[in-house]
Amino acid sequence: MSFQEIINSIKKSWKWIWDSDSVxxxxxxxxxxxxxxxxxxxPSLSLITGTSLPLAGVESxxxxxxxxxxxxxxLTLCGKLYSPQDKKKLSFDEYWSICxxxxxxxxxxxEEFKTFPLNNGFSKGDIIIxxxxxxxxxxxxxxxxxxxxSIAPRPIIHRIVKIQxxxxxxxxxxxxxxxxxxxxxxxxxxxxxxxxQIIGKAxxxxxxxxxxxxxxxxxxxxITGRA
Numbered sequence: 586m587s588f589q590e591i592i593n594s595i596k597k598s599w600k601w602i603w604d605s606d607s608v609x610x611x612x613x614x615x616x617x618x619x620x621x622x623x624x625x626x627x628p629s630l631s632l633i634t635g636t637s638l639p640l641a642g643v644e645s646x647x648x649x650x651x652x653x654x655x656x657x658x659x660l661t662l663c664g665k666l667y668s669p670q671d672k673k674k675l676s677f678d679e680y681w682s683i684c685x686x687x688x689x690x691x692x693x694x695x696e697e698f699k700t701f702p703l704n705n706g707f708s709k710g711d712i713i714i715x716x717x718x719x720x721x722x723x724x725x726x727x728x729x730x731x732x733x734x735s736i737a738p739r740p741i742i743h744r745i746v747k748i749q750x751x752x753x754x755x756x757x758x759x760x761x762x763x764x765x766x767x768x769x770x771x772x773x774x775x776x777x778x779x780x781x782q783i784i785g786k787a788x789x790x791x792x793x794x795x796x797x798x799x800x801x802x803x804x805x806x807x808i809t810g811r812a
């Protein structure tokens with residue numbers, strides 16, 4: 586087979602994949618997309634951003650600045666309970682009036698918090714763009730691996746609130762307190778984070794795009810009986 590014949594065969598196959606309405610062409614198209622994303626797109630993105638996790642889907646509300654439902658169906662914000670009548674879109678000032686005391690007790694003022702990256706937090710279902718080449722500082726939102734002994738299934742994404750002797754502490758903007766081994770199901774401690782636990786920092790959010798993954802995961806969980 587000549588070079589031109591090979592090229593023509595590739596073009597014909599490519600046209601069949603994207604123009605045909607057959608079930609087989611759809612399956613092949615999905616496989617091509619999967620291979621491209623997994624073996625070309627993500628490795629290239631990891632190389633550019635300097636992290637093994639260039640995109641992170643938000644799977645909890647621990648960074649949300651709004652009154653949202655917890656795992657038990659209760660409406661909460663920073664440990665306080667609310668009724669459905671209380672739920673509304675909160676401004677930053679309203680968020681701070683509810684949650685700000687904790688930060689002020691840690692010598693982080695309202696004015697300082699406003700200078701932090703993503704100072705309005707983000708929501709479950711958002712996609713976070715992650716950057717790996719940085720020097721951590723107070724206010725950064727970092728993605729980090731849990732401590733040894735933790736059974737947390739995925740990395741955590743919270744805001745740095747203290748750095749001392751190269752040990753970092755974080756807190757979820759929505760949470761009432763920091764996670765320590767004694768107060769959470771996954772035995773996670775965010776008060777002793779080492780630099781080698783850090784995967785990267787959040788630099789940008791894409792609202793709601795992560796719900797595609799969340800819905801798919803929940804659907805597969807129901808199908809397999811794991812939900």
